[in-house]
Amino acid sequence: MFSLRSIAAALVIIVTISSSGLASATEVTALASSRMVVLTGFTRARATLDLVAEEAGRIDSVKAEIGDTIGQDGIFARIDDTFIRLDLDNNRVQQADLRSRIDFNKKEAERYRELVAKNTAAQSTLDSMEQTLDASRFELNALTVQERILLERLERTRIKAPAQWKIITREVEPGQWVNTGQIVGKAGDFSTLLVPFALAPEQYVALRRSTAPLTLNMPELGISIPARVERVNPGFDPDTRKIAIDLTVSKGLDELRGGLRTILTLEMPEATGAVLLPKAAIEERYEDHWVTRDNGERIRVVLLGNHSGPDGSLLRVTGDGLQPGDKFRLMGKE
Incomplete structure (x- = not known):
């Protein structure tokens, strides 16, 4: 027969094991809080070119109107020869x-x-x-x-533009006299569209570190299209403190033209140093909010707002010493 002392010791061991399992099952890890930065840009031609008269004379004919595509011969206008x-x-x-x-x-x-x-x-x-x-x-x-x-x-009496480019401006008519060096129009390459952005240094870092496919949202068209970084200006504008980058898009649009509004969304780290925790990890007492670390330490926190995460509703909180990756007990109720 077992003594009362041995039975009591066994119960202590069982309670200890059960308590340990319960604690591990009710812990949660703080996630890094982020904010979405929305930037707006407008499409434009990948390249533009002024069409210049290289000979003085009277315009004999103009072969393209605004919006027309230049043919394979590349001729925009002819000067009387x-x-x-x-x-x-x-x-x-x-x-x-x-x-x-x-x-x-x-x-x-x-x-x-x-x-x-x-x-x-x-x-x-x-x-x-x-x-x-x-x-x-x-x-x-x-x-x-x-x-x-x-x-x-x-x-050179043939004023030319690159084949398949489109006419943006036309500043000459048949019979008009033009001088050497006079600009008579402008053509653009719309086979690929350019979308310029000016990014703050932290936004540029977020763009480079992002592993998600780069896309641009087009609110007027209700679509998202793939994009890629075409070039980054190595210089820095001390007045705006921004870094100039150009994105290019060439797929997903029925019409390649300038002036289409695009939205670039960047996920940025929370500037306040906040973390994300579920509501069940936050305890409210006398209008104050507290969280409890896995070691039992209680920390007073400030609620910054809601954040809808992949596992349900999360709260953005900040407090002394809170870091992403810290473990906390689930003290409250959903």
Whole structure:
């Protein structure tokens, strides 16, 4: 038979084990509290280009209106090239004349070489003819260079834009006179859209550390689209204290255009150092709120608000020494 003392000792052991299991089952770990920062940006062309007249003259035709896509030939407008073509024709006539004279002078020079070899003609006459022949060759070379210049000017009467870009502005009409260097329009590359943002340093760090797929919400369209970081400006604006970044989007939109509002949401650490705890971990006494650590230490806390977590409603609380990862007892009731 067992003595009363041994039975009492066994009961103490059972109660101790049960109490230990109950404590471990009623503990909760504090989670880091975060806040959502919402930034707004607007889409724009990935690149833009001013369309500039490289020749002075009268506009002969304009091939694209605002919003039109530039064709494969890349031509936006043409400048009247009548006088350049006339100069080119004149140049080619002069070249033909010089080639004829060079051929004649070459024959004459060859004939005089034979005469000089027979001592029937003066050497000075031959030297004069060869000098004239060399001068004609140099003149022909100059006309050839002039022809290339005229051909280049003829090509530049076509005001061009990159193929498949869209016209943003048109500042010229047929018959209008334009000067060299005058801007006559602007084209943009809308095959990929750019969304610029200016981020505070802590926002930039949060963006880089995020492991979730980067997406932009488009409230007017009611959709979210994937995005990626195109470039980050390595400089820093001391006035705004912001870092400039550009995101690009090219999929998920029926129309690629500028001016579409996008929302970038970043999850940031709570600036107050608050943590997330369930309501059952917080005890209210005389309008004060308390939490109890797993070692029994009680800490007074301040409630900052609700936070709907994945496991139910959580509360944002702050207090002396509270850190994410700390363990607390579930003292209250849901």
